[in-house]
Amino acid sequence: MFGTGLTYYLYEKFYVEKQKEILILQGEELQKFYDKAANKTEFKKRVQWTDDSSDAKVIFTEDPMLLSAGIPYNELAENNLITFDERQRLLAGKKVIFIREHPRFHQDILAVTIPLLEKKQLVGALFLYMPLADINEPFKSIRNVLAVSLVLLLSLVVWAGLKMTNRLIKPLKEMETISRKMSQGDFSKRIEVLQTDEVGNLAASFNTLASSLEEVDQKRREFLQNVSHELRTPLSYMKGYTEAILDGVAGDREAARRYVSIIHNETERMQRLVHDLLDLAQLEDDSYPMKDEPLPFAQLISEVAERFELSARQKEIQLVQNLDDEIIVNGDSDRLEQVVSNLLDNAIRYTPEGKPIRITLTKEGTFAVLMIQDSGPGISKKDLPKVVERFYRVDRARSRKEGGTGLGLAIVFQIIKKHNGELNIESEEGSSTTVIVKLPLFE
Template structure:
């Protein structure tokens, strides 16, 4: 199958439309000339000829008839020939004085003898133009006694259409010039965005999402190009996140593996005590296990088909159970824990996932709250929502980092990695779980004053 470019298709379409207009205009002009104006002139000659026939029936070849004959010749701008010999019009008019030929043919003469009106078109032998003629039989006392021929040059009939033809030719010429002068520019305005999209899509298929389309119009093509730029920017962001994620995963996995390998080699060579080396290897393996589990959790939660095991939950009891599991850590770190929980809070959700949310938030609060400082846990309920707030008096998060802390592997202090614990995925998992439950998750913080995590879930 032959492939044509859009530009070629548009040009072909425009040429076809132009040819259709030209051909249609020609046919319209011919129709107006042949079917309307010429027919009108024939009707005029026939009507005038029939009027002469009426005079002839009444007066015969007398002065009143000849006066009417002269009047007709002067007023309808035609040549009028009278013959009292129905067998032959012998004078030669309307070709006189340039020809001695008979005016009508034998067949037409037979029609006249039968009383029929004859319409004829004859070429003028001298001027090279056609002559329109109408022959009318003349009857007197019921007998054919003559004929009258009214004729006029067709050039006079055609003359009114010369101006129309000139206007038509000029108009078509202007249309062609307009198409030639601005058609290419218009087509380029249509084709260029599409060509740019083709180039950008080709680069996108090769993995380069940095190219953008120059949007110079606000029509449908401009809107499409703008949407294409949005798509390209989104894909570029996804690609950057993917690369960053792979780099972070590689780094996070490589570090505990390097620790484990290094301490195993050191134990084998006797450089470090076996007990101490095994403790470090166990610590790093636990960390590696948490990282892998968190990655699996996040991958599942980001999928659209991840099923939640939802059921009615006594939210207050779930929170109390999680707090109780942290009591030892809180006591050892000398942190004050304050609870203000509405025991009547009942929600509908996945208890395991919501427990994971509370553990992640409480673990962060404990980790970043200094000794002697406090953590306040508040649960309130109204007709539609249950709201959980976990507020600490820790180091806080800078304002410019608040929106990014829910991203995977994001850390406020890039130097604070393993010493502070955590995989950098906790808040990302919290955000995904709350979204799956149709709730809201917000963070507010001030550096040096603490951080507040706010969760809203619909009540039953």
């Protein structure tokens, strides 16, 4: 818009200046011819020729009254070509140039007055002028073009401004609406990302945040449902058998003792559940401290396996160990004992009577690799990726009967993760299951 206005201003200014120069040049040429002309008749013919052949109107006068009265108060007389002050300048031999509405011609004109002197006396004057309407005529078409261009430019600016504002405000309004829904617990809404600028990046980050919150909320709901489900069964057993004892339904002391034993077992299971939940909550906290010390890993595994010898013999299970005694790892001994203990507990629980469990410890590059292979029923491909999730059980009824909380592998996963290791489980339904733990070697 500024450029359009500037173009119009400069074009008009230069065009008017050019016309002014032409008038001055024509006047000066006539002034020179006046000095060389043989007589007044020849000069008047030249003036007439200039008037006819150019766009300017030329008036030659030797009448002082036409130039201006000799007194100031008559300077605006209608027939005067110039004012009193301008006449004084002519008397001094100076040109007079002006642009104004002239009372004699009843229109705006551009005029140049050239003094004609003889012996330094003013004897006449050349009055050259052009109506401003004629000067402005070439501007009519460009004025229209500029006006249309200006309207189009303004429309374009307004359209671009609205579009840009909409690009900025629409995602922000969506964020405001969605954040209000999020504060009410609805994390399912997302912002449509259509741009790659800062606002688009902000919208994408907002969607990532919403997805994370939705996932956290989903896990929280699942956690509460699972905890409620896990506690409901033992609590219902305890309530039922307690009421039976109080109501005398138990009958003899042996039946009452059996009921109390069931209540005791359920209490222990609830205690293990609460302990595992607190343990898992600590391990999932990034700030939870973990010891880092060199450990003879084979010795640690042997000591844990020794504690499970009794439960293994009760099912006639043989723990077959093949351990590299030279392997040293960095880690927290208590937590790594918990890893081996949970894995052996699972292996013994799911291995049928009389079947072996193989425990192997080897080196693989810069890692120590612990493999525990049971002889159990295996895990389906559908269930395999989920076994490290909290409360996930392949066979819920059987696992609960055998006393598991469904948190053992989740705890193992978190401990291995904090040791910068890897946990992998290989299994097929109807076959054995192999748990592979990789831990960095001591350097």
